[in-house]
Amino acid sequence: MSVTAAQGFEAAGVAVGLKSTGKPDVAVVVNRGPLRTAAAVFTSNRAKANPILWSQRAVQDGVAEAIVLNSGGANCFTGAFGFQTTHQTAERAAELLGVSAGDILVCSTGLIGTGDEAFRAKVLAGVERGIAGLSADGGEAASLAIMTTDSRPKRAVQSRDGWTVGGMAKGAGMLAPGLATMLVVITTDAVVDAAQADAALRHAAKYSFDRLDSDGCMSTNDQVTLMASGASGVAPGPDEFRAALTAVCQSLAEQLQQDAEGASHDITIDVEHAATEDDAVEVGRSVARNNLFKAAVFGGDPNWGRVLAAIGTTTAVFDPYDVDVWMNGVRVCTAGRPDRPRDEVDLSPRATRVLIDLRSGNARATILTNDLTHDYVHENSAYSS
Structure with missing residues (x-):
């Protein structure tokens, strides 16, 4: 009710x-x-x-x-x-x-x-x-x-x-x-x-x-x-x-x-071991707003390089060459280097989870976002018509 x-x-x-x-x-x-x-x-x-x-x-x-x-x-x-x-x-x-x-x-x-x-x-x-x-x-x-x-x-x-x-x-x-x-x-x-x-x-x-x-x-x-x-x-x-x-x-x-317009993936971005909570939020948000990353998820491509490129635009405290990234439970990057093969990542489920370990402190934050799809573009291209 x-x-x-x-x-x-x-x-x-x-x-x-x-x-x-x-x-x-x-x-x-x-x-x-x-x-x-x-x-x-x-x-x-x-x-x-x-x-x-x-x-x-x-x-x-x-x-x-x-x-x-x-x-x-x-x-x-x-x-x-x-x-x-x-x-x-x-x-x-x-x-x-x-x-x-x-x-x-x-x-x-x-x-x-x-x-x-x-x-x-x-x-x-x-x-x-x-x-x-x-x-x-x-x-x-x-x-x-x-x-x-x-x-x-x-x-x-x-x-x-x-x-x-x-x-x-x-x-x-x-x-x-x-x-x-x-x-x-x-x-x-x-x-x-x-x-x-x-x-x-x-x-x-x-x-x-x-x-x-x-x-x-x-x-x-x-x-x-x-x-x-x-x-x-x-x-x-x-x-x-x-x-x-x-x-x-x-x-x-x-x-x-x-229920986001046209979305095919619900993406949860967990940022851990940040220097401050504000840093964790800023890092998570940089990925949530990165259209290249969101398009990659839509296409089923675990392109972790786009995650690192996104977080590198922030002012958060961390060493970009000492970051770990997991995608749906698979560590695809460790200390700024490739880890497990990309083909081990299954992006077919709607629920998608990205974990970013900044190795800079004890703060954390979670940001929710979605992928970027054809349907999203279509729905918003004619909203007022």
Whole structure:
């Protein structure tokens, strides 16, 4: 049930014609309390969509009554009209729920640079229909309504002693740190205050969504929102809550990776024995963004030379002639020299694992990415047509 797995939440997903397919395209998630705790993290892209600009302000007080999400239009670079549309979306939801518009968060996803009176009317109609159709088992419908090029919804739930964390996500391309082309809503019935929610969410995002780098492209609309109702009456310790939240975020990040547009391989890049964690992340990300390496994986070629060439572009501390590389369990390079024959590496499974040992320290990090395929190029060559 994703976002309605936790007590105190209702949700809905409705179709109002934003998508040409006629599928659900507006989702509403409402926190019925008793707490209305909220935290969010946003894209670090300087080019931000109107809903991001709104939500960044609205969540500053650590309170949110509800969140409205639409697919079928990003409402980005749509000028004053677009920001007014976001404002009216929040106002309409607030009016129907009997709360302040400043406590309504808004998210949008879809094509950049489109938006007119018809778009606005459909979004507002979706708010009305969504709120009228709210239910405690509406999480599944909501997770379907936020999909764009996704082939399947992404949902995750973690239950502990008397309390639950549940979440939904959308995203299938432009997956890069800060955050990805994704919308994520996470709910919990645990008793947490705004400071605890914010700290836990930032930690969880750092070790999940910010380690997902499918194609090196960063979106304008990324938002991860956490809402806490406190309906369970249970106040978990900070470490326990952070662990459950991180598990949900990591599951959703892996589901995003596995549904990346056109991908035929899900690549996990483990970097070990780095001087610092930042070094490990930088090295892993350099490989995740290397198109030559990603194309080689697509072609079934264990070209480890491209791994070394990629990590050599970083500022991380290591000796490039003292690095080991494994591909799917086979050490193909040791101390900067060939090791096992390439034909021992089987790249036919979808799950692909690359291990890079920098021999420079005790830090590590894992980066998730995908291969570069014909289907990815085809799908993104005509996205707006």
